[in-house]
Amino acid sequence: MLLGRISDGTNGDVADDHYHRYMEDIEIMHSLGLTAYRFSISWSRILPRGRFGGVNQAAIIFYNSIIDNLVLRGIEPFVTIFHHEYPQELEDRFGGWLSPLMQEEFVHLAETCFKYFADRVKYWITINEPNLFSEMGYERATYPPARCSPPFGNCATGNSDSEPLIVAHNMLLGHAKAAKLYRDQFKSKVDGLMSIAVCAFMYTPMTDNVYDKEAAKRALAFNVAWTLDPLVYGDYPQEMKNYHGSELPSFSSEEKELLKDSIDFIGINHYGVLYAKDCVHSSCLCNDSSCTQGSDRPIRGFVYTTGERNGVPIGERTGMSRFFVVPSGMEDIVDYIKERYNNKTMFVTENGYSSPSDEDDIYEHDVKRIQYHQSYLAYLAQAIRKGADVRGYFIWSLMDNFEWSSGYAIKFGLYHIDRLTLNRIPKLSANWYRDFLGNSSIVVDADSFIAITYENKDLSRVQSH
Numbered sequence: 001m002l003l004g005r006i007s008d009g010t011n012g013d014v015a016d017d018h019y020h021r022y023m024e025d026i027e028i029m030h031s032l033g034l035t036a037y038r039f040s041i042s043w044s045r046i047l048p049r050g051r052f053g054g055v056n057q058a059a060i061i062f063y064n065s066i067i068d069n070l071v072l073r074g075i076e077p078f079v080t081i082f083h084h085e086y087p088q089e090l091e092d093r094f095g096g097w098l099s100p101l102m103q104e105e106f107v108h109l110a111e112t113c114f115k116y117f118a119d120r121v122k123y124w125i126t127i128n129e130p131n132l133f134s135e136m137g138y139e140r141a142t143y144p145p146a147r148c149s150p151p152f153g154n155c156a157t158g159n160s161d162s163e164p165l166i167v168a169h170n171m172l173l174g175h176a177k178a179a180k181l182y183r184d185q186f187k188s189k190v191d192g193l194m195s196i197a198v199c200a201f202m203y204t205p206m207t208d209n210v211y212d213k214e215a216a217k218r219a220l221a222f223n224v225a226w227t228l229d230p231l232v233y234g235d236y237p238q239e240m241k242n243y244h245g246s247e248l249p250s251f252s253s254e255e256k257e258l259l260k261d262s263i264d265f266i267g268i269n270h271y272g273v274l275y276a277k278d279c280v281h282s283s284c285l286c287n288d289s290s291c292t293q294g295s296d297r298p299i300r301g302f303v304y305t306t307g308e309r310n311g312v313p314i315g316e317r318t319g320m321s322r323f324f325v326v327p328s329g330m331e332d333i334v335d336y337i338k339e340r341y342n343n344k345t346m347f348v349t350e351n352g353y354s355s356p357s358d359e360d361d362i363y364e365h366d367v368k369r370i371q372y373h374q375s376y377l378a379y380l381a382q383a384i385r386k387g388a389d390v391r392g393y394f395i396w397s398l399m400d401n402f403e404w405s406s407g408y409a410i411k412f413g414l415y416h417i418d419r420l421t422l423n424r425i426p427k428l429s430a431n432w433y434r435d436f437l438g439n440s441s442i443v444v445d446a447d448s449f450i451a452i453t454y455e456n457k458d459l460s461r462v463q464s465h
Helices: 018-032 057-072 088-094 101-117 130-138 163-185 210-233 238-243 253-259 328-340 357-365 367-385 428-437
Strands: 036-040 076-082 123-128 193-199 202-205 266-269 273-278 303-306 346-350 390-395 415-417 424-426 462-464
Touching: 018 057, 018 424, 018 428, 036 123, 036 390, 057 076, 057 101, 076 101, 088 101, 101 163, 123 130, 123 163, 130 163, 130 193, 130 210, 163 193, 163 210, 163 253, 193 210, 193 346, 202 210, 202 328, 210 238, 210 273, 210 303, 210 328, 266 328, 273 328, 328 346, 328 367, 367 390, 367 428
Parallel strands: 036 076, 076 123, 123 193, 193 266, 202 273, 266 346, 346 390, 390 462
Antiparallel strands: 273 303, 415 424
16 A cells, blocks of 8 residues: 555554464354355465566465365355555556556466466456446545546546546456456366456435436446446446547457456445436535545546435445445345346355444444344345345455555454454454354344345355455
């Protein structure tokens, strides 16, 4: 992360020290009854210089040991290859994801992972949230490499109107090339599956007028379908083509074929619902803590999104300014993806509750986190009962960890981490989750909870991230 950009002044050098304590952490997972663990590969750890250097064998030993010990305990490894971090040398040499050269660098990383791990890993996620990474790194400058332009921010360099589109384009093609490589050379080892995880907010119209209703649909296209349409159908959504000019890159006929059906399932990272307001037929001003600048520009689809309407939040606030507790959004986003992509298999790859700062002192009694997961799982179960092909659910996260620009101030975990000793301390939610996986958990607040069938075949494999 960029020096001085972390809200609490910390860094991720040690974080939870999973590198040295992974055996303890795997035992925690096993004690909870988890059937899967999603973790991410560090590009800089495995290939510190990308294709310009060799493979770090210490990293291979580390990840092999994690995978072996997960499998030994009956825990399925879900491996994410790229999670927003890459060698600095690739940024310095050719500008990272702004260059098509990064596609080949990514394929080299993926191939390295496949060579060493594909004999035991069945589930692969090539890239985590390409839509969010493009936005946060190249539009809003919240993540490295922190490029932007007004009105999104004041950066030394960057173009917020075009660079996110270029970055996403290269990431999508990098994914497609890696998926083809896997299917051609490595899939036969364990008949594995390829996917990508998309940041998937649900959007609801700010008002009942037709323009805001269209804006909500447009927001979904400019965020969720931006990533998924090319990987299922081979091209960008028509909604984006209608509003973008030459700044939206195009795919060649060969690239479209490469992209089409390059995922076997869809990874959904869902944290909340936002209001959507049309900015084509009315003016849009960002005037609350949950909105973002630039809503009246093509890169945002001319849609203003916020978690507030007339000063009233759309749901209970959490520790993240744009994450509100709206459990019905889980059913709605799954329904949307089900309908748009012909009920392609789905996994909820992230869903979690971040405690507001004033809840930090009562982490042992995180009742709200339990209620959050109960209610979101209930709405997920309803989507499944209506036919959605959802195969699993990952909680974000197993432990409180380094949350990007928020540092350690934001807490999502089932386990608290003592920052001095790094001891793992179970919260009430950890005990609840263990009981839930054993089909014996109780409902904390029956009045706000919709009945859920724990024996449902698709939810019997609930997992933690």
